[in-house]
Amino acid sequence: MNKAYLALGTNIEPRIQYLESCLYELSKHPDISIINQSSIYQTVPVGYTDQADFLNMVIEIKTTLASLELLDYCQQLERELGRERKIRFGPRTIDLDILLYNQENNKTERLIIPHPRMHERAFVLIPLNEIAPDIVIPVKEKRVADLIEELPGNDIKGVAIWTKNESADE
Numbered sequence: 001m002n003k004a005y006l007a008l009g010t011n012i013e014p015r016i017q018y019l020e021s022c023l024y025e026l027s028k029h030p031d032i033s034i035i036n037q038s039s040i041y042q043t044v045p046v047g048y049t050d051q052a053d054f055l056n057m058v059i060e061i062k063t064t065l066a067s068l069e070l071l072d073y074c075q076q077l078e079r080e081l082g083r084e085r086k087i088r089f090g091p092r093t094i095d096l097d098i099l100l101y102n103q104e105n106n107k108t109e110r111l112i113i114p115h116p117r118m119h120e121r122a123f124v125l126i127p128l129n130e131i132a133p134d135i136v137i138p139v140k141e142k143r144v145a146d147l148i149e150e151l152p153g154n155d156i157k158g159v160a161i162w163t164k165n166e167s168a169d170e
């Protein structure tokens with residue numbers, strides 16, 4: 001059995017429904033069990049900034065799928081949930097990234113583990129810290145909680161816990 005952490009992101013409405021559908025589809029897969037999930041965070045866009053705020057979260061799964069099979073399923077779900085790739089780092093209905101797969105450090109053409117940008121992303125590290133503060137990120141050889149200390153303060157300020165009640169205003 002393998003343990004993996006996945007990052008979910010969405011910034012096209014209805015954002016909460018995209019997250020919920022994605023979690024449901026993952027949980028329905030016979031070879032995937034969701035073990036733990038972070039809160040949902042509302043985050044300012046990073047990279048390409050002229051777009052709506054994101055909802056981000058991180059989950060821990062157990063799976064018998066190999067890492068490339070897991071990537072295939074993540075990409076299938078992105079397609080099924082209507083993601084169109086237009087702008088790099090641009091708006092998306094759902095983005096599903098594999099952050100960690102066991103303690104692997106693996107680089108192939110299609111898949112890099114750990115995710116190459118995870119250590120610099122507050123929108124990934126802050127939710128991950130909620131469910132796995134002590135996990136050591138291969139390559140960086142640092143704990144999640146320690147990587148957060150290295151983030152710029154402004155990045156951290158751009159991440160706020162989001163509660164479902166806020167959707168009433170949307």
Ligand SMILES: Nc1ncnc2c1ncn2[C@@H]1O[C@H](COP(=O)(O)OP(=O)(O)OP(=O)(O)O)[C@@H](O)[C@H]1O
Nearest residue numbers: 088089095096097098099110111112113114115117
């Ligand atoms: N750990 C990983 N998780 C998901 N995709 C990955 C990973 N490593 C490499 N990739 C590759 O990255 C490609 C681009 O992924 P995607 O379109 O989701 O990027 P993005 O969401 O725009 O940017 P980012 O990867 O920085 O979040 C995918 O086709 C996939 O093959």
Ligand SMILES: Nc1nc2c(c(=O)[nH]1)N=C(CO)CN2
Nearest residue numbers: 009043044045046054089123
């Ligand atoms: N806040 C936030 N910014 C982003 C995100 C994301 O999920 N959240 N995803 C990106 C490309 O993967 C680019 N920028």
